[in-house]
Amino acid sequence: xxxxxxxxxxxxxxxxxxxxxxxxxxxxxxxxxxxxxxxxxxxxxxxxxxxxxxxxxxxxxxxxxxxxxxxxxxxxxxxxxxxxxxxxxxxxxxxxxxxxxxxxxxxxxxxxxxxxxxxxxxxxxxxxxxxxxxxxxxxxxxxxxxxxxxxxxxxxxxxxxxxxxxxxxxxxxxxxxxxxxxxxxxxxxxxxxxxxxxxxxxxxxxxxxxxxxxxxxxxxxxxxxxxxxxxxxxxxxxxxxxxxxxxxxxxxxxxxxxxxxxxxxxxxxxxxxxxxxxxxxxxxxxxxxxxxxxxxxxxxxxxxxxxxxxxxxxxxxxxxxxxxxxxxxxxxxxxxxxxxxxxxxxxxxxxxxxxxxxxxxxxxxxxxxxxxxxxxxxxxxxxxxxxxxxxxxxxxxxxxxxxx
Amino acid sequence: xxxxxxxxxxxxxxxxxxxxxxxxxxxxxxxxxxxxxxxxxxxxxxxxxxxxxxxxxxxxxxxxxxxxxxxxxxxxxxxxxxxxxxxxxxxxxxxxxxxxxxxxxxxxxxxxxxxxxxxxxxxxxxxxxxxxxxxxxxxxxxxxxxxxxxxxxxxxxxxxxxxxxxxxxxxxxxxxxxxxxxxxxxxxxxxxxxxxxxxxxxxxxxxxxxxxxxxxxxxxxxxxxxxxxxxxxxxxxxxxxxxxxxxxxxx
Numbered sequence: 001x002x003x004x005x006x007x008x009x010x011x012x013x014x015x016x017x018x019x020x021x022x023x024x025x026x027x028x029x030x031x032x033x034x035x036x037x038x039x040x041x042x043x044x045x046x047x048x049x050x051x052x053x054x055x056x057x058x059x060x061x062x063x064x065x066x067x068x069x070x071x072x073x074x075x076x077x078x079x080x081x082x083x084x085x086x087x088x089x090x091x092x093x094x095x096x097x098x099x100x101x102x103x104x105x106x107x108x109x110x111x112x113x114x115x116x117x118x119x120x121x122x123x124x125x126x127x128x129x130x131x132x133x134x135x136x137x138x139x140x141x142x143x144x145x146x147x148x149x150x151x152x153x154x155x156x157x158x159x160x161x162x163x164x165x166x167x168x169x170x171x172x173x174x175x176x177x178x179x180x181x182x183x184x185x186x187x188x189x190x191x192x193x194x195x196x197x198x199x200x201x202x203x204x205x206x207x208x209x210x211x212x213x214x215x216x217x218x219x220x221x222x223x224x225x226x227x228x229x230x231x232x233x234x235x236x237x238x239x240x241x242x243x244x245x246x247x248x249x250x251x252x253x254x255x256x257x258x259x260x261x262x263x264x265x266x267x268x269x270x271x272x273x274x275x276x277x278x279x280x281x282x283x284x285x286x287x288x289x290x291x292x293x294x295x296x297x298x299x300x301x302x303x304x305x306x307x308x309x310x311x312x313x314x315x316x317x318x319x320x321x322x323x324x325x326x327x328x329x330x331x332x333x334x335x336x337x338x339x340x341x342x343x344x345x346x347x348x349x350x351x352x353x354x355x356x357x358x359x360x361x362x363x364x365x366x367x368x369x370x371x372x373x374x375x376x377x378x379x380x381x382x383x384x385x386x387x388x389x390x391x392x393x394x395x396x397x398x399x400x401x402x403x404x
Numbered sequence: 405x406x407x408x409x410x411x412x413x414x415x416x417x418x419x420x421x422x423x424x425x426x427x428x429x430x431x432x433x434x435x436x437x438x439x440x441x442x443x444x445x446x447x448x449x450x451x452x453x454x455x456x457x458x459x460x461x462x463x464x465x466x467x468x469x470x471x472x473x474x475x476x477x478x479x480x481x482x483x484x485x486x487x488x489x490x491x492x493x494x495x496x497x498x499x500x501x502x503x504x505x506x507x508x509x510x511x512x513x514x515x516x517x518x519x520x521x522x523x524x525x526x527x528x529x530x531x532x533x534x535x536x537x538x539x540x541x542x543x544x545x546x547x548x549x550x551x552x553x554x555x556x557x558x559x560x561x562x563x564x565x566x567x568x569x570x571x572x573x574x575x576x577x578x579x580x581x582x583x584x585x586x587x588x589x590x591x592x593x594x595x596x597x598x599x600x601x602x603x604x605x606x607x608x609x610x611x612x613x614x615x616x617x618x619x620x621x622x623x624x625x626x627x628x629x630x631x632x633x634x635x636x637x638x639x640x641x642x643x644x645x646x647x648x649x650x651x652x653x654x655x
Binding site: 005008012015020216217218221223227228398 | 485492497502
């Protein structure tokens, strides 16, 4: 095999790709900008909005409670809510967001509590509406604290210790190291992103170098040169592969930087900071290298498959209509791997894409099941080799190259 | 030299069944001569030339180009051939020079030889004014010159032109016909296809008339005039092709 010819084709395709605005946008700019915009921009916006919602002093309507002055007084003293008097259209007011919630104190509530009769306080809200839920939480917390106080008083009156009601505690404790915890939480996303971006990175060049070449009339030009069709395919294939891996690498880099920035930005948000530092923990060089080694045969599989399908098309547009459904073929197993409870089994380790997705989850969590790694790497290499073989065969079929 | 021996190409068409695009065509093109393949649209000219250039593989028969069999040694054949047609477009994102160099490298030229050859061709074709301009920014004439430079970069002994002036304005077409003559004068074997009678009359040493994939008549212009007792090539062409054309239309 003449590597020189493959290299000549690759170099030429690379030169052309870097001069093509669409390729540069889809392979370099989108992956670099996607995560900062999505995570930092969108994340910061979400945090700001949630913060504002929490800062608001919600209006809560009081229904009843005339014969329960202590409870009403307590509610009015809460500095985080504003109690407003009852009006008949209180339901509409909640729906129209004029008030955030309504609390209903039943008649004789305080007397019933004192007489140890059961009773129910109702909080009416707008489910799923963030500010309404915050208001509900505040009222609910007050009422629960009130109930706890009543319980304590009753126990004290009968000289009983608090352990009567709570004979023992139940506590959870995590023994997994932090990187494994964050791996379980975010590992699926990393695998999913790498796989999906390998695919999107390969898609544009795969169409441009096959159907695009047919459409522009350069296919006949290149076929009249002495290069063998196999060398031609391989040169093109390596460029598509470079784009696939390049896109995935740039995305992971950009994702790492974005989350680290987000971590600093959301100083007050413990959750945000934990998420960000969790991701950074996992993106150590060993993890990155192992994830990319596993992604390599997947990228080969995508590049060769996309080229084979796109070559069949006469025009760029036709190729697009063939390849767009391919995105779903890739997304579904990749998402399946993110579902809770789906874990590697010998059978699943033979299903392309799903297997690598699942493995990435493990790798990011720092778990190396060598048996699975070997099965998945070898099986994916076999699938990739078959796809590449088909691509080469496709380039030798006149009915495909000169389809009219 | 080109020697076609019973060259045939069949295609399968879903609606029309088997199509014999080229049917048992044999002819010989000599170095320093121009062979003109004359035929109507769909007569089989392009398929014949694509088989000679090894872009398509014959279903039956073969051709020997510069001593190499098109079926057995297609890559060696291509290394000896310059192929130009209106369908052989340029890579738009490369400059004229990069484009020509790419094909020089694919033809196995080393960098020193390539540079010398490119400089020589660009000067000869007066292309230095646009050598660093991207192909998508070239005029039609400049594009044609760049295509010519591509076919010449490896100095092939055989030139194949498939309707090279199709759709070109007169001035650009003249550049091409002048180039075809120059190839002949330099001792190259030249074959070209066209349906333009005047081009054939002006250029060709031997004329082959093809219709429905079959080579019907072959000879020099003088021989054809004698044989059909007509002076105008167009009249000769009609006499040869008409019966077959009617039969093909009827089918």
